Amino acid sequence: MEKQVKIAVLGLGVVASGLVENLNAAKEKIKQQTNLTFSIAKVLVRSRENKEEQAKKHQLTLTTDVNEILDDPTIDIVVELIGGTDAAKKWIIKALKQKKHVVTANKDLIAQFGNELTSIAKQSNVSLFYEASVAGGIPILHTLNNSFIADEITGIKGILNGTTNFMLTQMAELGLSYDKALQTAQAAGFAEANPTNDVDGWDAAYKLMILVRLAFAKDLALKDIKIVGIQSITQKDNDYAQKLGYQIKLLAQVKKIEEHLYAEVAPVLLSNTHPLAVVKNEMNGILIESKAMGTSMFYGPGAGASPTAQSVLADILAIAQNMTNKQPVPQMSVSNLPNCEIHEEVVSDYYFLLSDCTVDLANFLEKQEVKTLSLSQTDLIEAAFVAKQLTIKQKDWLIEQLQQVSHIKQILSVVEE
Amino acid sequence: MEKQVKIAVLGLGVVASGLVENLNAAKEKIKQQTNLTFSIAKVLVRSRENKEEQAKKHQLTLTTDVNEILDDPTIDIVVELIGGTDAAKKWIIKALKQKKHVVTANKDLIAQFGNELTSIAKQSNVSLFYEASVAGGIPILHTLNNSFIADEITGIKGILNGTTNFMLTQMAELGLSYDKALQTAQAAGFAEANPTNDVDGWDAAYKLMILVRLAFAKDLALKDIKIVGIQSITQKDNDYAQKLGYQIKLLAQVKKIEEHLYAEVAPVLLSNTHPLAVVKNEMNGILIESKAMGTSMFYGPGAGASPTAQSVLADILAIAQNMTNKQPVPQMSVSNLPNCEIHEEVVSDYYFLLSDCTVDLANFLEKQEVKTLSLSQTDLIEAAFVAKQLTIKQKDWLIEQLQQVSHIKQILSVVEE
Missing domain, CATH: 3.30.360.10 (Dihydrodipicolinate Reductase; domain 2)
Incomplete structure (x- = not known):
């Protein structure tokens, strides 16, 4: 049985334009495979200027009043693509409370307030999806x-x-x-x-x-x-x-x-x-x-209008396919793991770049019992090496030793296979 | 609201054993996140010999009669892990017709009969999932x-x-x-x-x-x-x-x-x-x-008991989360694209390995207007090169030319970035 899904989009920048185009291109395929027909009911723009032509081309109904969207009971899914954390947050909360599903690509917002917003979505029994907020086109x-x-x-x-x-x-x-x-x-x-x-x-x-x-x-x-x-x-x-x-x-x-x-x-x-x-x-x-x-x-x-829009579209489809369910796709909640902290025993390899080295480094490092992977020292002026398997304490200690015989220009962790 | 999901497993080989272990390890996490509790109600084995100890350890109920599973109305999901295409096909069809969801890792079966089985699943309004059949642990x-x-x-x-x-x-x-x-x-x-x-x-x-x-x-x-x-x-x-x-x-x-x-x-x-x-x-x-x-x-x-079992488990979870839906997750159906065929204009790079070469190859290839990426000919005995951008016709023609001045030992396509 065919079902009609009504979407509203907040914003009409590059990703939103990509979404309109990708949705149009895929309409037939989506209908064939899911029995769902999507229509973009309204698009929120800051001003109609410069957007009229695009609106006409894709038959979009523009509005400058967000409440025309948030208070419209026929709209199923609100797609937030304006960015920022002020208006976006306020409007997403209102949409969720009005029992609208929400899709967003807003990384800053989800990183900072994702937990709060997910709770509101749960209370309202709707979905909040944000696949495009991390690594654009990768469905991670x-x-x-x-x-x-x-x-x-x-x-x-x-x-x-x-x-x-x-x-x-x-x-x-x-x-x-x-x-x-x-x-x-x-x-x-x-x-x-x-x-x-x-x-x-x-x-x-x-x-x-x-x-x-x-x-x-x-x-x-x-x-x-x-x-x-x-x-x-x-x-x-x-x-x-x-x-x-x-x-x-x-x-x-x-x-x-x-x-x-x-x-x-x-x-x-x-x-x-x-x-x-x-x-x-x-x-x-x-x-x-x-x-x-x-x-x-x-x-x-990682980015780009089309891949990001495609991730937004995949979220929209996932929500629409579950809409008849009346039960949103489960989202993870936050548990009570202890706070993030540096664990002193973390062992890593480190790359060092030194200048003004006053010693033969190979000799020096061997004496300090530092295992090295590679050492590149052509003269006393400059040297680089990778020290293997140092704890943070050992690294700090090695830094102290090296500072006495050279100038440390760079230290970076090394990630092996 | 907590929901109890009953699984039956056909087979108790390495993947099935991995499934039992992974499911036990994840039970609490799954319950916390999905409100679902899984139990393995019955396991089909060829003979009870050698399996009793394992059954005891994991409190599994063994059976040697598949109908004890297929005719049991309390079982929600049947997991087929016996392999082969005869019994497996017959039993999967019966399970689907009895309105049981089916998960399988059986690549041969799905490759050959996936379309037929998917149709039966659709008619019965249940899901047939087979993530583990391709690339073991990759959710492709x-x-x-x-x-x-x-x-x-x-x-x-x-x-x-x-x-x-x-x-x-x-x-x-x-x-x-x-x-x-x-x-x-x-x-x-x-x-x-x-x-x-x-x-x-x-x-x-x-x-x-x-x-x-x-x-x-x-x-x-x-x-x-x-x-x-x-x-x-x-x-x-x-x-x-x-x-x-x-x-x-x-x-x-x-x-x-x-x-x-x-x-x-x-x-x-x-x-x-x-x-x-x-x-x-x-x-x-x-x-x-x-x-x-x-x-x-x-x-x-690509394989291994634990990754494969984990893919099976992900399928089980996806089905269980959609079970209340009464509407299986949509599966693609087969369309009417024309048959698979070689398109004569396919252009590719090819690697050639030649022996008993009677000519200076660089010279020879240049005369034939063959663009090469690299040529490695130390003497007349052996040479290797990559010919760029050949159509299938051009490749066949080049083979003819090369056969007149050398013995062709290997031809492979080349895939660039």
Whole structure:
């Protein structure tokens, strides 16, 4: 039996336009496979200017009054694509309370208020889906919510920010400087005029918060995550990384160690043989480690109008298929794991770049009983090496020793296969 | 409100044992998150011998009479893990007709009879799920059925057989011969005593048939797929592949060209920079190309008791969560695309290995206007090269020319990034 589903969209920017186009393109296929017919009933715009032509082309009804949508009892699903956390939050709450299902791509909002909004959705017995908020085109939230529900996740490693990954790839493959790579990213539309949010690691941290909530049923705050941006990465680091068999990546990581979580976003040296090493330029990748499954990895476009719109559309379809159910697809709630904290016994490999070295480093490190993977010291001026299997205490101690005989220019964690 | 779901399992081999263990381990988590409690009501075994201890440990009720399960109206979900296509098919049909949902990991059965079984499931208004039948631990069928439902898939490339991938990785990385690699795979439990099904490409072809059905709503027969095994691959091919920047992989591929499908399973040279190049040893990987999403890739364990059992468990959970719905999760049906056929205009790169070459090959190929990527000819005895962008006609013509001046020892397609 055919069913008509009415959607309203808040916003008509690039993702919303992509949604309108993808929905139109897929209408027949969707109807054939699900017996569902979708119509976009209303679109909220700030002003009608510049939008009339697009509205006419796709036969969209525009409104500048959000209440025309939120108070319309015929609308089943509200799609929030305006961004920001003020109006978006207020309107999503109202929509949920009016028993409308909500789909959003709003990463900042879901990272900060996802738990509160999910509670409201539950109380109203409607669904709140936000697949597009993390890793654009990769269906990772859906997969966590479904395929891993009976598994125990022990760690996540993700390349979650396309801007920085594009920049780091350009630096490594074309030998560009940081500044030149940023300009290239801006010219290609992968970086904003003010790139702080991306290059400082905040964007990846917000996405990690959302992943952690679904994977570990745990609500993190930004302050729970150790966040380091990519500004300190130089061509020199890239040269050494390549020589040693690594790529520099901005990696978002969370590990569960006993009952503690340790979360960080930081540039690391990633082994060329690691599954995430194939994630180049603006692509994203997420690796899940779990008890039953072992290692899984998901790779795809991290952003872009069409992939993001497609994720929004997949959420809309999932909701619509469950609408007759009167029972929303279960969403994870937050449990009472202890707060995120650094576990002193975390052992890692570390890359060091030194200058003004006054000793023979191989000799020096051997005396300190530091196991090294590779050492590159052509003269006393500069040296790089990877120290293996250091605890945080051991690392701090090694830093002290090295400071007495050299100038430390860089320290990065190393992630092996 | 808590709901009790009763499962019966046909078979108690490694995957079924894994299922019992994973379900026990996850019981509390599942109950907390879904309000569902699962119990394994009955397990069908061929004979009670050797199974009594296991049954006691996990408090399982064994039966040797399948009708005690199929005629039991209290059982909600039947999990088929006996394999084969005779009894399994008969029992699954009976279970579906008795309005029981069915989960199976039976690749051969679903590849050959999936369409017929899905129709029966639909008529009975129950679900038939088979996530574990393709790429063990990778939730690829679920993803195709959900995230790609509104997208248009244009191609799939998969490393779907763990046995051959393990062998090829060992050959490439340790320089093992084909025979030695097979022995190693058998010793590691990755290859059966009779490896035909794997090394001849049939296993990968069956999995490709299932992927094609969900991705293109098209029922293929084995004869629609060009199937080439890995027996002809030598250390020499591996040496040249490495020199040229490739890895040899048994690749299952399907491409949609206009309204035609072209499907094959064959060893290819895969570029080291291709996302699937990270898929080593027994792992599997599947790359999806689609209009809206672009390129996506999914990587994970291809087999193994625990990952396979976990996929079965994810299917069970998906069904149980939809049971109150009285409406099974929609499954794709088969459309009327024209038959799979080779499209003459398919353009590809090809790797050639020649011996007894009587000409200077660089010169010869230039005269024939063949663009080459790399040519490795140290003397007249042997040479290898990659010819770029040949149509099938051009390839056949080049083969004719080369046969006049050399002995052709190997031809493989080349897959670039």
